[in-house]
Amino acid sequence: MHFSPHRYSRLQNTDVRAVLSKEWANEIGYWGLTSVQLRPAEGVLTRTVGDQAMLLDPSAERALSLNPTAAAVWAHCQPGAQLETVLAQLAAAYGVDAETIRDDVTATIDHLVELGFLQAG
Amino acid sequence: MRLTLQALGNVRQLEVDDRAAALVHLLSDLEAAPTATAGGRWHLHEDDHGWALHEDLALLGRADHWMPLAVRVLRRVDDVALDRRTAFVAHGAAVRLDGRVAIMPAESGAGKTTLAAACVAAGMDYLSDEALPFSAAGEQLLPYPRPLALDRAGQQLLGLPPPVVHDAAEGWYRASDLGPVAGPTPAFRVTDVVLPRRRSAERERPDVELRPLDPAVGAQALLRNGLNHFHDATAAFLTATAVATASRVWCLEYEDAPTAARWLSARWAAEGRT
Numbered sequence: 001m002h003f004s005p006h007r008y009s010r011l012q013n014t015d016v017r018a019v020l021s022k023e024w025a026n027e028i029g030y031w032g033l034t035s036v037q038l039r040p041a042e043g044v045l046t047r048t049v050g051d052q053a054m055l056l057d058p059s060a061e062r063a064l065s066l067n068p069t070a071a072a073v074w075a076h077c078q079p080g081a082q083l084e085t086v087l088a089q090l091a092a093a094y095g096v097d098a099e100t101i102r103d104d105v106t107a108t109i110d111h112l113v114e115l116g117f118l119q120a121g
Numbered sequence: 122m123r124l125t126l127q128a129l130g131n132v133r134q135l136e137v138d139d140r141a142a143a144l145v146h147l148l149s150d151l152e153a154a155p156t157a158t159a160g161g162r163w164h165l166h167e168d169d170h171g172w173a174l175h176e177d178l179a180l181l182g183r184a185d186h187w188m189p190l191a192v193r194v195l196r197r198v199d200d201v202a203l204d205r206r207t208a209f210v211a212h213g214a215a216v217r218l219d220g221r222v223a224i225m226p227a228e229s230g231a232g233k234t235t236l237a238a239a240c241v242a243a244g245m246d247y248l249s250d251e252a253l254p255f256s257a258a259g260e261q262l263l264p265y266p267r268p269l270a271l272d273r274a275g276q277q278l279l280g281l282p283p284p285v286v287h288d289a290a291e292g293w294y295r296a297s298d299l300g301p302v303a304g305p306t307p308a309f310r311v312t313d314v315v316l317p318r319r320r321s322a323e324r325e326r327p328d329v330e331l332r333p334l335d336p337a338v339g340a341q342a343l344l345r346n347g348l349n350h351f352h353d354a355t356a357a358f359l360t361a362t363a364v365a366t367a368s369r370v371w372c373l374e375y376e377d378a379p380t381a382a383r384w385l386s387a388r389w390a391a392e393g394r395t
Contacts, residue, residue: 045355047362050370052337054362060354063344065337 036120038086038109039079044117046074055117064117073108077118083109127153128202129254129265134159135194138166141187143285144194147295150247150266150302151198163197165190192288195268199251202265207353208257209360212346215248215262215311216240217303218386219393223313224253224262224364225373226339226346232319232378235275239382241300242279248303250296252348259360260367261308268293278378314339314370315385322376329384330374339370 040046043058053071055064066074072093076086084098087105091098112118124135124145132153137144144165153159164175165187174181174190176197184190203210213226214237227233234250241247249265256263270291276284281299284292296302303309316334343361344350350357375381 045358047340047359047366049340049362049366050336050338052335054337054340054358056355056358060358063358065341 036083038077038081038083038118038120040074040077041116041119057116062115064115069104070108073105074112074118077109077112124148125153125155125157125159126151126198127157128198128267129206129263131201132157132159133198133201134162136162136164136166137191138187140167141165141191144187144191147191147195147268147286147293148198150268150295150297161201163194165194188286189288191286192293195270195286195293198267202267203252203254203348206254206349207356209255209259209343209350209353209357210348211253211255211343211361212251212348213253213343214250215253215264215309217246217248217309218244218389221312221389221393222248222262222309223315224311225315225317226253226342227317228346231317232275233317234269234271235278236317236373236375236378236381238269238271238275238279238294238296238299239378240385241269241296241302242379243382243386244300245382245386246301246303247296247299248309253343255360255364256308259356260310260363262311263308264303264306266296266302268295269299275378311364311368314342314365314368316342316370316372317381318372318374319378320374320376328376329381330372331385331388332372332374334370334372336365336368336370338365338372339368340365 041058045056047054051068053066053074055066072090073086076089087098087102090101090105109118113120122137122139122142122145126133126135126148128151135145135148161177166173170183172184172187172190174193182190182193211226213224214233215222215224216237225233225236237250247266248262250267250269252265254263254265255261270293272291276292281294284294286293340361343364344357347357373381
């Protein structure tokens with residue numbers, strides 16, 4: 001649900017933690033994982049609220065609440081970041097192997113791109 | 122009878138036939154300062170064709186009795202207060218105890234008005250129901266002590282007398298007839314966001330539970346219950362996140378509102394003393 005010009009419209013907050021998309025992973029694979037550069041879409045507002053990150057998209061139509069894990073992914077997707085770099089940084093931060101978190105991180109990035117919060121290319 | 126009332130900065134004069142004095146009584150918690158200048162007038166009176174309600178020169182409605190028109194005025198007060206307001210307003214109620222200012226964002230039917238009325242009956246100051254209006258700069262809550270509209274179940278639960286002004290679904294009560302109403306402080310800093318959740322009685326669970334939540338849950342609740350976020354979505358987002366960040370956020374699980382209100386009042390009073 002989006003912001004809409006209705007008095008009682010409600011804003012949906014989407015939690016991305018459970019979203020998986022193999023298509024995006026495949027697409028990245030086709031282009032070459034190391035060549036994809038990530039950056040927050042211009043105009044995205046970010047606020048840290050408690051353990052979570054809350055984002056408002058550039059058109060102010062959709063807000064997103066990221067759980068702590070997804071918030072960490074978002075925080076590492078700074079302009080110019082590459083998937084492999086993000087994976088390595090997160091793996092180091094969480095003390096795990098990069099391959100262990102690859103699917104979840106890729107899916108999170110996929111969803112953030114789909115929703116227009118993150119740009120990849 | 123006349124009353125000059127102020128609804129979030131919008132001043133209106135209400136003039137009613139003495140037989141509809143209950144309407145003036147209901148709205149008297151919103152009485153404006155004597156120096157306020159009214160930007161419009163409602164006139165509820167009887168003429169040769171029955172009862173009529175005028176807003177300035179426009180006829181808003183006619184009826185055989187003053188009651189439906191009084192209800193129309195009560196709803197119109199909310200419209201006047203909120204319609205042109207661009208600063209963020211969320212659906213919810215607010216009360217105060219000592220220095221603590223608690224807001225309860227909630228969807229319709231969640232029992233927020235009954236809980237707010239029970240809190241006032243338990244000695245908390247009434248700040249607002251239905252609307253949680255924040256200041257234009259965000260983060261501060263503006264008091265809007267409109268009458269409380271309770272359904273029959275809520276009236277019975279709180280042991281209230283039958284309402285003088287009512288429609289088929291709800292009856293209206295002046296907050297200061299139920300308990301204290303906050304004085305004319307222009308704005309309050311929110312300290313607590315309480316998400317009310319009614320549940321049925323469960324063996325081996327206490328009647329009332331107050332569980333801390335991540336502040337983000339409070340921000341989400343405010344945004345989900347936004348009444349006017351379409352005016353300025355960015356400001357709504359910034360206000361909701363700032364208020365939640367600066368507050369403690371709780372889930373209040375309870376079986377009945379009066380018990381929950383007394384429990385909450387005792388707990389907060391004890392915390393205030395320490």
